[in-house]
Structures are given as structure tokens and as C-alpha cells.
Amino acid sequence: MKTQKVWLITGASRGFGLEIARAALAAGDRVVGTVRSNPAQLTTALQNHPDLHVVQMDVTQEDQVQAAVRQGIARFERVDILVNNAGYGMVTAIEEATDAEVRKQYDTNVFGLLNVTRAVLPYLRQRKSGRVINISSLFGHDVVPGWGLYGSTKFAVEGISKGLAAELTPLGIHVTAVAPGLFTTDFLSTESYVAAKTIIADYQATVGPIRSGADALHGNQPGDPKKFAQVILQLANTERPPLHLLVGKDAIAMCQSNAAKLAQEIEAWLLVATSTDHDQRITASTIA
Known part of the structure; x- marks a missing residue:
């Protein structure tokens, strides 16, 4: 008989969060869904x-x-799976973004993830079991112009996930950073992503097409979010989950391209990079 799991999913009102919540409930599990506003919207969406x-x-x-985590624990007595999904994108050249715009991006995508993780981990550690699934991005492995700052938050999520895994795996808690490619969520809708207020003409050739192309791409992304949710469901029920999981052909292609470029750079600069050791270290054996 299947053991009923308890999920805590942030950003559950729409997109990936909503589809993951729907899939978990359909699988017979329980869900604590967190929303920034209008809780009734999620309740209605999930009937x-x-x-x-x-x-x-x-x-x-x-x-x-x-307080929200305590409410969830009070309702279902435990949390088995944390899905850190809340976040948003920002299209901008790095120079164009103000300090306030960058900090707001990091406050949600990075520090918000850390706030939720810190709140949930004591309960997972107490039970010596559980899963932490952090939603990263294909831009957490490589970037394109205009998405560099957003991508940097996802690079941070990848690094945090790696550190958490090293610390938590011995405690029976598994961590996976899931990097999806482009899916037909509302991530690219004008209501979801933010564009920096400042536009610098010198970046028109690089960032300009990204700015104008986001709306055109919205609704035409290759990935099906319902299928993505099924991948997350499978991941949550896998005995030995991976630390990194790229989802979508575009995400895999971007990561492979980045790995190849990095390998080429290492090879090209190998002699220089390995030329920095001291010529000779004085040791007891050399003195003797």
C-alpha cells in the first residue's frame, strides 16, 4: 500500500507549482500549497x-x-517533500538593472528559497528523511543576453543545492536541483517576468531581440508543464534521486554546450593555468 506523502510547494498558484500540486493530489498525497496572495484562487483551481x-x-x-510552515505541520503533522518553486524572471542587460531591481530578484529567487529551506529542515532532520527539490533553470547552467541576472540567481540555487546535498545526505535527506527548459507556463507572460525600467541603446543588438521576443515565445515553448509535474512526481518517489536533473531537450542541449565550451577553454589555457606552483618547495628531505 502506498504511503501518503506530504508536500510543501511554494509558488503554487500557477505554472509549475500548480501542476505539481495537482499531480501530487492525484497521486493520493497531501499538499501544503503556499501563495503570495489570493489563497481562494488555488483552492478553486484544485477544486x-x-x-x-x-x-x-x-x-x-x-x-x-x-508561520506558514508551522500551519502546514499543524494541518498534516509533517512535511516529506519541499518544492522550492517560487520565483520570477527579469529581462535586462546587467548594467541596466538598478540595485533595487537586482536585490528584489535575489530576495525572492535566492533568499526566499533559503528562508523556506531553513523553516522546513528542522522537521526533516527530526524524521531523518525527506526530499528538497529546488526548481532551478536551464539558465542556471548557461546564460543568454538579457537573462544574465536571472540566471545568476539560478546559478546560486544550483550551488546552494550542491552544498545542501553534501550536508543533508548523511542525515537521510535528499536534495535535487531541477533545471527545466522552456515550458508553456506563464513565466514569459508580461504579468510574470519583469523588465528593467532602464534601457541602454548599446545593448539593442544583444538584449533587444530577447526583450522583443519574450512575448512572441510565450505560449509557444516546447515543454508541457503537466509532463514536467509527472517528472517531479517520479523524482519524489525515486529511492536514489540525482543531485542535478535537467528537464527538456533545450535544457540538456544548453548544458552540454556549456560543458563543451568549458572543456575547450580548460584545454586551451591548460599550460598557463598549471604554471603557478612554486618552482621548488624547501622540505626536510631537500635540506638533508
Whole structure:
């Protein structure tokens, strides 16, 4: 008989979060779905499912996060799977973004993820089991113009996930950074991503096409979010989950291209890079 799991999913009101919540409930599990606003929207979308508990929470507000996690634990007694999904994109050349715009991006995508992880981990450590699934991005492995700052937050998620895995695996808790490619969520809708207010003409050739192309690409991405949710469901039930999981042909192609470029750079600069050791170290054996 299947053991009923309890999921805590951030950013569950739409996109990946909503589809993962729907798939988990359909599989017979329980879900604590967190939303930044309008909890009734998620309740209605998931047809007031009896195994769904919706909590209003802004991941950037640590007090709210702690309270929301306590509510989820009070409702279902435990958390087995944390899905850090909340986040948003920003299209901008790096120079164009203001300090405030960059900090807001990091507050949600990085520090918000850390707030939620810190709130949930004590419960996972107490049970010596559980899963942490961090939603990264193909831009967490390589970047394109205009998505560099957003990509840097996902590089951070990849690094945090790697560190967490080293620390948590001995405690029976598995961590996976999931890097999806482009899926037909509302990520590229004008209501979801942010464009920096400043536009510098010198970046028209590189960032300009990205700015104008985002709306055209919206709705035409290759990935099916329902199928993505099934991958996450399979991941959560795998005995030995991977640390990194790229999802989508575009994500795999981008990562492979980046790995090849890195290998070429290492080879091209190998003699220079390995020329920095001291010529000779004085040791007891050389003195004797």
C-alpha cells in the first residue's frame, strides 16, 4: 500500500507549482500549497481538494514563512517533500538593472528559497528523511543576453543545492536541483517576468531581440508543464534521486554546450593555468 506523502510547494498558484500540486493530489498525497496572495484562487483551481491546505506566504518575509510552515505541520503533522518553486524572471542587460531591481530578484529567487529551506529542515532532520527539490533553470547552467541576472540567481540555487546535498545526505535527506527548459507556463507572460525600467541603446543588438521576443515565445515553448509535474512526481518517489536533473531537450542541449565550451577553454589555457606552483618547495628531505 502506498504511503501518503506530504508536500510543501511554494509558488503554487500557477505554472509549475500548480501542476505539481495537482499531480501530487492525484497521486493520493497531501499538499501544503503556499501563495503570495489570493489563497481562494488555488483552492478553486484544485477544486477544494480535501488533502489540500493553502497558506498565504511571501517567501521574502521570514516571519511569514516560519508561520506558514508551522500551519502546514499543524494541518498534516509533517512535511516529506519541499518544492522550492517560487520565483520570477527579469529581462535586462546587467548594467541596466538598478540595485533595487537586482536585490528584489535575489530576495525572492535566492533568499526566499533559503528562508523556506531553513523553516522546513528542522522537521526533516527530526524524521531523518525527506526530499528538497529546488526548481532551478536551464539558465542556471548557461546564460543568454538579457537573462544574465536571472540566471545568476539560478546559478546560486544550483550551488546552494550542491552544498545542501553534501550536508543533508548523511542525515537521510535528499536534495535535487531541477533545471527545466522552456515550458508553456506563464513565466514569459508580461504579468510574470519583469523588465528593467532602464534601457541602454548599446545593448539593442544583444538584449533587444530577447526583450522583443519574450512575448512572441510565450505560449509557444516546447515543454508541457503537466509532463514536467509527472517528472517531479517520479523524482519524489525515486529511492536514489540525482543531485542535478535537467528537464527538456533545450535544457540538456544548453548544458552540454556549456560543458563543451568549458572543456575547450580548460584545454586551451591548460599550460598557463598549471604554471603557478612554486618552482621548488624547501622540505626536510631537500635540506638533508
